[in-house]
Amino acid sequence: MSLPILTGMVVGSMVGAGVFSLPRNFAQATGVLGAVGAWLIAGAGMLMLAFTFQTLAVRKPHLDAGVYAYAKAGFGEYPGFFSAFGYWASACVGNVSYWVLIKSTLGAVIPAFGEGATIAAVAVSAIGVWAFHFMIMRGVREAARINQIVTVAKLLPILLFVVILAVALRGDVFGPNLWAGAARTPGALFEQIRATMLVTVFVFLGVEGASVYSRYAQRRADVGRATVLGFLAVLALFASVTILSYGALPKDRTAQLRQPSMGGVLESVVGTWGAALIGCGLIVSVLGAYLAWTLMAAEVLFVAAKDHDMPVFLARENERNVPVAALVMTSALITAVLAVTLFSDDAFTFTLKLTSALSLIPYLLAAGYALRLALTGETYDDTPRGRGKDLTIAALATVYTAFLIVAAGPTFVLLSCVVYAPGTILFVLSRRERGLRPFSVPELILFAVVAAGALLGITGLVTGRITI
Template sequence: MGAPGRCARIEEFDGLPTLSSFAAGYAAKVTTRTETVRKMPLPALTAMVVGSMVGAGVFSLPRNFAQATGVLGTLVAWLIAGIGMLMLALVFQTLAVRKPQLDAGVYAYAKAGFGQFPGFFSAFGYWASACVGNVSYWVLIKSTLGAVVPAFGEGATLIAVVVSAIGVWAFHFMILRGVKEAATINQIVTVAKVLPILTFVVILAISVKGGVFAGNLHGGPQSLFEQVRSTMLVTVFVFLGVEGASVYSRYARRRADVGRATVLGFLGVLALFASVTILSYTALPQRELAGLRQPSMAGVLAAVVGPWGATFVSIGLIVSVLGAYLAWTLMAAEVLYVAAKDRDMPAFLTRENDQNVPVAALLMTSVLITCVLSITIFSDDAFTFTLELTSALSLIPYLLAAGYALQLAIKGETYDLDPRGRRKDLTIAALATFYTAFLIVAAGLKFLLLSCIIYAPGTVLFALTRREHGMRVFSPAEFVLFAITVIGAVIAVAGLAMGWLTI
């Protein structure tokens, strides 16, 4: 996610950016030696995409879907999410080819298409979504341990938050000393997360209870549309980072393999996520699924094979999530660092220590994670709250990137020398833009307002950056956007204080 040879480029996907790729980028920051990257064939490239996309979110799917819908709603939800997120993945692939000079991250597309302030919003929102997502990992870990240590409850009790905060800062100081074994960690994490998921799918596939499945076909009194709408932020969470597939182009033996690997890898992951969700409806009635503690995959497997199933899934999840937390912390700090190097964030965020770790960016990341972690004490369902807030914060960057691709296709920019594919790119960008706009509507006013609480004070960083470069802080249009954000934040704070807005 940065300029080649200076900033680490991180291939980030749901739950786990590729740690080995971070190691490669990390090494690039401390050496000027040019190395030839070994080119990868299509199967290896596809496996790389699949392995990176499968993350911690999959362990929570049975309960999250059962709370919203039944089998029919689940099928419709995955169909919509599959098409929408694939369009978004293809948008990022297209932008990587059409605008290869914009390699500073997702926010670069928002800045190029809509100006500096929207670009800042995109960068800040992307960073904030990574931080809030990290909070969901700690909640999930403590909820998992809560089955053994009741004091941890569902992961948001006072003692759970205190222990999690200690973990946040333990990782912080470990990263400050440098992370040199990233590739080894990645291998352990990959096995830890994939093995229990595949075991879960196989066991449930051969243990189908037809009567239970039939009883779960319909999700309850709400309309199918409302049921599906309620699952949308969950599907966004598990696919977060889908934009990273396009950056694998540098590993490809043939350029055409990137698109094929993106599609094949995405469809494989979609099939895995859908299988975990739908097969869960064959094991327990919907009401029981909805009442499971997180990680709900553990409860489902335990219902089929006994207590060892829960232990098996829980151990795999803890190892996986700790690795994911490390990777996303590195990625979040890198987002701020790269933006600061590109003069889109204050210069102090470029500070590094002797281990080439961006210390100021890492400090801001750990502080925000700790702050959001402390708020979960007041949440009725901390994991679902952090999951949905993570998704909501990521939607603005995604919408602006899709809008930029649509803008290019409509204007014909970059298509003058190569007009082929413009109609196809226009269709894909239009679908991706519509899908992300629909997700913002589906998320509802609650999460839009809560997002403003994070965005509004974050604007101080934008003002500092403008002042550093002797520029006017806001243009008239930018000031209007800032005013709307502040109004939204004030309404959200008032709503929380008066009780009509809850977390």
């Protein structure tokens, strides 16, 4: 893959369902000032994470499938397994959110689809899941080229949205939207910003897209360049969509819009064709992002199996070098989570936040590994220049991802444990295939903590203290 294709994978991975839901999600949490603060924090934090992936791609060029490989190299096999499994599960749940949003969009004209989580919507979505599955079976490189074409097509309506709202921005609407709520204090503003953090994580998922496909890159240096270029372009786009929406409608009205809320905002400016344009753009965008994320999810399982950190059957490939067993497992989990959405009060918000929460551990471990390299000086013997800069970037990325875990709150941390704990079965199987003990003492302690969190999560679901 060349630099443009790798950059397309990054942009294609990030520009999916999230951008189309930004106006409503932000309006429910904060006003203009809080939105600006949220994007500054998220942009700076994710930029540090993007720079971290760039540094690791150069410092550790032999590590493929970046997020998982970095966690294993830095902290051992079980944390590495958690990173691989969590990243894979996050991708699968995120893909479910794409189908929910597509069916919610179509629900405006096909009532049987409702808000995207009806029986009809889930059934049609499941058919779509397996249709994509068989298309990807034709080959990873072919699917990546399709993603590049789709990336260009889906950006056009979003860019048109930004241009129209910039021209039509109303000062008499924008001004009253500066603040949210009665309390106009720094503490209240911080709480509003914190409430948007999982949303910003969701829309930035995929920043590591180029590092996941590092084994396909024509030049290793292109992996880091593609990561930073793709991130900066997407940050500018996301911030523009959010801020300009406050100049079209009062915040309270935007907070009540049907998803995709970008359609309702544009409709208020240009009429009904605006909602139709955004609806079409969303379907193209989401299907493209779904393709990119399915590819990345299967790739992570495949590489983990090749490294003997997943059962060996997941390393099976077909004649076109597609990781077929990993792809089957990916499509199966997506289908299962689709069924779970039938019991959710707000399927899109639930899958969005769970996706973000599951991704935080892999991100934290990758940032922590970069911090460890800079602190110990590993890989800096021959090229010591830049070590101080790399140390600062890695420290900031680590603090940011740790803050996100705190911002996620206990509910989604416990739900993440519910997903992680049973996944450990795959780790035990892979260890037995190599004739090794399932856990070392530190790994057993870590598993006990995760299992306890899973038990608390299940108890909360049963008693109704945790709702989905």
